Each structure stands twice: as structure tokens, then as C-alpha cells.
Amino acid sequence: MKKIKNYINGEFKAPVQDQWIDNYNPSTGAIYSLIPNSSAADVQIAYEAAAQAFPTWSETSLQQRSEILAKIASLIIENLDQLAQAEAIDNGKPLSLSTSVDIPRASSNFQFFANAITQFASEAHESTGLNAINFTLRQSIGVVGCISPWNLPLYLFTWKIAPALAAGNTVVAKPSEITPMTAYLLGDICTKAGLPKGVLNIVHGLGNTTGQAIIEHPNIKAISFTGGTATGAHIAKTAAPMFKKLSLELGGKNPNLIFADCDYDNMLNTTLRSSFANQGQICLCGSRIFIERTIYDKFKTDFIAKTKALKVGAPLDPETNLGALVSKSHLEKVKSYIDIAEEEGGTILCGGNYVTVNGYEKGYYLQPTIIEINTTDCRLAQEEIFGPVVTIMPFDTDDEALTMANNVRYGLSCTIWTNNLNRSMHLAKHIQAGIVWVNTWMMRDLRTPFGGTKDSGVGREGGFEALRFFTEPKNVCIQY
């Protein structure tokens, strides 16, 4: 059985205690590799390698750092087929998606921050009348921790690592234990790109052992985390008394507000994607769909028809629209929400059942599911399901739509479908979310601030926000 190893100080290493975890292929339900369940001892070794590499890396010229990151970006593209296949097998997502989205974006993350760091500047303030000038240094923090989830494995792993490295930090990173493969393959790419030993250290293992050791480490001074809200709260509780810098990108329960005056065909096709892309396992998926009553019946009929036409299948089958869910326990969690639909007063309009895929009978497949609800005060409309399950409900007025959209503990993103400029401006201003899309979904410009409000997290990733997070400002005041 293939054994994935930790990547520490530029070398692949078995875990100190020789403890391993099974890694499942979600499309077949079979164990297909083993990964280290790294202990605090492994994290300490990774930390020491990172600490040793820090003085040199933080003083490496921006040009050199930028060239190495750009080289990683180009090697990811050279290895696109291998990485995309590995991601599809490890996560269960369609190969078409990992080939067109996940792996290209992982490359773009490195290329973007290779460029961004050469443009990052700090501020100066002249204290007029006092004969003084202030300038702000933005200094690398030191060793930082990056912890990422399983839904967009290499995409989100690199979204953290790239700015951390660009800003001159050295990194101890942990990918999700459920999808470790592409992070493992990244180690070799980093070596080939000439990233000096110890600058990036990848430690595999469970959240409550390996992850816990990273967040508790007294000298890892900043943590960038993406994952569930409960885990984010636990990290905040652990790290806050140690005064660590925290960036927490957490769950979402995003509203999709559809008005009668929208471009209907574009809305319908995009809503299908925002509902079921990656089996609905993206924190930005629009899982709560609210439709203006005058087009509700038409939308309902058309949306059901399009959803029924989606093919659930094996990730490597080019015809597949939805692959497998990431794990058996996650499949069961998502299904448990479908099972409470009736008692919550909901009606399952389509889907709702497991799918048996020929030749992949033990895989974790679920039909894309639409549930009609009549109140937003129910678990289906309040809790993050994080699967191919959406709710639909009509509204009559803009104010009602806004109230429904905001009636939730999360505040990550929102999509508004309308051709009325005033309406979109008004709603965008009053929606409680970190990201608002109008007449589009998941259109990403990596320069923009990315993150949520309320229980969707604290801090912003992306662009200079990420470089600010991964640096410590120091003001220098000179009187002349």
C-alpha cells in the first residue's frame, strides 16, 4: 500500500511514532493509501526546520522569492494531468473539474503571489508641523501555520501557502487528512522549483493531533485556517490567549436572490452550478435559493428539469457532472438533512436518495436534491449541509428577500440576480456577507478581499489583504 510521507526540511519522512491513517478513495469506498498520523514530535521537527530556514528566506530578495514561486506555478501546470487525476481520486470530484478548476487555480495562486509581492508597498505619514516622518515596515512574521480542508484540496492549501511564503515566512502546513495526496505531490514540485529546505514543511495527520499541535505551538505565531465553523471556534479559543494572528475562513449558508427581471437563462445555468458544483461542497455554494413569486413556478419546473439531467457518476468518467462525496461520514451527514425534510415541513422536489454507480457500488454517491421549504426558521435553512442539497422558497418584496437572506448565523457570500441597478446596489449594501456577486457566481479576481462576516469567519484572504495578514507592521517615526 502506498505510504504518503511528511515533507520536512526538503525530505520525505515517516512519522516519528510510525502511526498511520487509512486514506479512502471515495469513488470506490476502498482504502488506497496510508498517511502519517503525525504527533506533536513531528510538528516540532517541522517547526525547527522552518525556524532554521526563516532568517535566510525572510532576507531572500523579493525577486528571488518571486522567481521560485513562479517556478512552482509553472511546474504545477506541467504536472496538471497527474495532479488533476490524483485530486479526483482522493476527493471524489469529477476529473473535468480538477483539470479545469482546482489545479489551474493552485498554479494561479503561486503565480499571483509571485507577482503581488513585487508590488506590495507600505505607507508613509508625514507629521506636518512636527518635523517628523513615519514609515511602516511590513516584516515577515516567522514560522506560520496553514491548515486547509478537503473540499478544494490543493486549491485552498496553496491559497494560504503562497502568500505566506511570498511575504518571507516559513511554513508548517497541514492539509486535510481526508485529501492529503496533492499536498504530498506538491513537496516534490517545491524541491524541483528550488524552494530552499525547511521553507515549506508539510505535516499530515488528524485535526485533533497534528492540527492541534500546530495551533498550540508557542512559536507558530500566525494561523491561517479554512474549514468548519466549530473547528474555527476551537482554534480561536486555543490561539487567542497566545495572541496569535488568526485568519479564519469558515462555513457558509449563502443566499441566492432571484428577481423576475434577471437574465433568466444565465441565472438558471449559473444557479445549477452554484448549487451542485463539487457536489455542493464549496463554502460559496448558494444553498438557499429565494425566488420572486411571479417567476417561482417557472423557475421550479426548469430547475428541477435541469437538476434531473445531471449525471452522478465516477470521477474519472468524462460524462460525470457530480462525483462522489468526500467520505462515508460526510455522505451520511448530508443524507441526514434530507431525512428531516418532511418533519421540517419541506417537500423533496427531486433527488433525495443515494446513487449506486455501476462498477463503483461502494462509493459515496448522492442525487442532487432540491427541497421546497415554507419557512427560513428550520434546520435545512439554517445549518451548513455542505452537499448537493439546496432549498427553494418564494418571496414577494425586496425587503422580504433581504430579511430572509440575513436571517442566518453565517455571512460568507450572496448572489443577486437582477437587472435593476438600484436594487442590486441597495441589496449589496445591506446584505450581511463578505462577498456579493451580482448576475454571476464565483467569479474570482485574486486581488479582491475574500472571507466572511458573522460565523463565517474573521479576516480576509486574497491580494494585499493576505500579504498584510502574513506580515507584521512596524511603524518607524523619525524627527528631523
Ligand SMILES: NC(=O)C1=CN([C@@H]2O[C@H](COP(=O)(O)OP(=O)(O)OC[C@H]3O[C@@H](n4cnc5c(N)ncnc54)[C@H](O)[C@@H]3O)[C@@H](O)[C@H]2O)C=CC1
Ligand atoms: N471551506 C469550508 O467552509 C469548509 C467547511 N466545512 C464544514 O465543516 C464540516 C466538518 O468538516 P470537517 O472535515 O470536520 O472540517 P474541519 O474544519 O474539522 O477540517 C478542516 C481542517 O481542520 C483540521 N482540524 C480539525 N480539528 C483541528 C484542530 N483541533 N486543530 C487544528 N486543526 C484541526 C482538519 O484536520 C482539516 O485539515 C463540514 O461538514 C462542513 O460543513 C468543511 C470543510 C471546508
Ligand SMILES: O=C(O)/C=C/C=C(\O)C(=O)O
Ligand atoms: O476561490 C476561493 O478563493 C475560495 C473558494 C472556496 C473556499 O474557500 C471554500 O470552499 O472553503
